[in-house]
Amino acid sequence: MRYFLECSYLGTNYCGWQVQHNALSVQEEIEKGLSTLLKTKIGISGSSRTDAGVHAYRQIAHFDRETPISDTHQLVYRLNKILPQDIVVKQIYQVPSDYHCRFEAISRKYEYRIIRKKSPFYQHIAYQFEMDLDIEKMNQAAQVLFNHIDFECFSKLHTDVKTFNCTILEAEWKQEKDDLWVFHIKANRFLRGMVRAIVGTLLEVGLGKLSVEGFEEVILQKNRQKAGRSVPAQGLFLMEVNYPN
Numbered sequence: 001m002r003y004f005l006e007c008s009y010l011g012t013n014y015c016g017w018q019v020q021h022n023a024l025s026v027q028e029e030i031e032k033g034l035s036t037l038l039k040t041k042i043g044i045s046g047s048s049r050t051d052a053g054v055h056a057y058r059q060i061a062h063f064d065r066e067t068p069i070s071d072t073h074q075l076v077y078r079l080n081k082i083l084p085q086d087i088v089v090k091q092i093y094q095v096p097s098d099y100h101c102r103f104e105a106i107s108r109k110y111e112y113r114i115i116r117k118k119s120p121f122y123q124h125i126a127y128q129f130e131m132d133l134d135i136e137k138m139n140q141a142a143q144v145l146f147n148h149i150d151f152e153c154f155s156k157l158h159t160d161v162k163t164f165n166c167t168i169l170e171a172e173w174k175q176e177k178d179d180l181w182v183f184h185i186k187a188n189r190f191l192r193g194m195v196r197a198i199v200g201t202l203l204e205v206g207l208g209k210l211s212v213e214g215f216e217e218v219i220l221q222k223n224r225q226k227a228g229r230s231v232p233a234q235g236l237f238l239m240e241v242n243y244p245n
Helices: 026-038 072-082 135-147 194-206 212-221
Strands: 002-009 055-064 087-095 107-115 168-177 180-187 236-242
Touching: 002 026, 026 055, 026 072, 026 087, 072 087, 107 194, 135 168, 135 180, 135 194, 135 212, 180 194, 194 212
Parallel strands: 055 236
Antiparallel strands: 002 055, 002 087, 107 180, 107 236, 168 180
16 A cells, blocks of 8 residues: 655754765655554655755655554654754655556646845755845746756756656746745746756856846756756745646
8 A cells, every 4th residue: 555645844953855975865764664664564655856945834744564554643643743954755655566656647836935134043954145146037047947858957967867858837936025026926837956956057147147148048058067056955835836736
């Protein structure tokens, strides 16, 4: 029997989602908790492999179990009692045995948050960036993303993927508060490091170092070295993982 698990976490203290040797991961903590409560070794698979320091508002994972879980609500309650404070399981529910949380997903949404002045409250959940930015130009450049599907220029180097094609469904900067700007981006899939590289390149546009036309030229050249730097991990949030109805 297969179960989906929905969770949230603050990624500050973790090497990322995926289990790694000699480093603490979100996946490891949840597996350890499930194995303890279900009294058998449980392995989970995640819908997205968030990097070190990246957060998730809605991450989805799945795990298999031979016998049914009699009370998933009680399991969620007990699991949250033993998980670290920075990881929360929201719900667990049964799905068809061949339903894969990663491969069945039709889209994912991320947010990248920048704080425009020093704040003690955002140091782990936003990137402090105080230089003057032209948000209108940044949004003009963001619209260019809809005209393309090959985003090799924003992918980490030496990534083993069959295609660099992604379909962008949403891309927009919004000023949430006077001092907090948020980049919203949604796509059918993302490449490794893609969102942080896009944001870094859009900041170049906002600073006036790169034109909107130059931003499009970066995409066309398909060269990671032509794009902007990768912005810090703490500003990135996985917000949604969406499935067919």
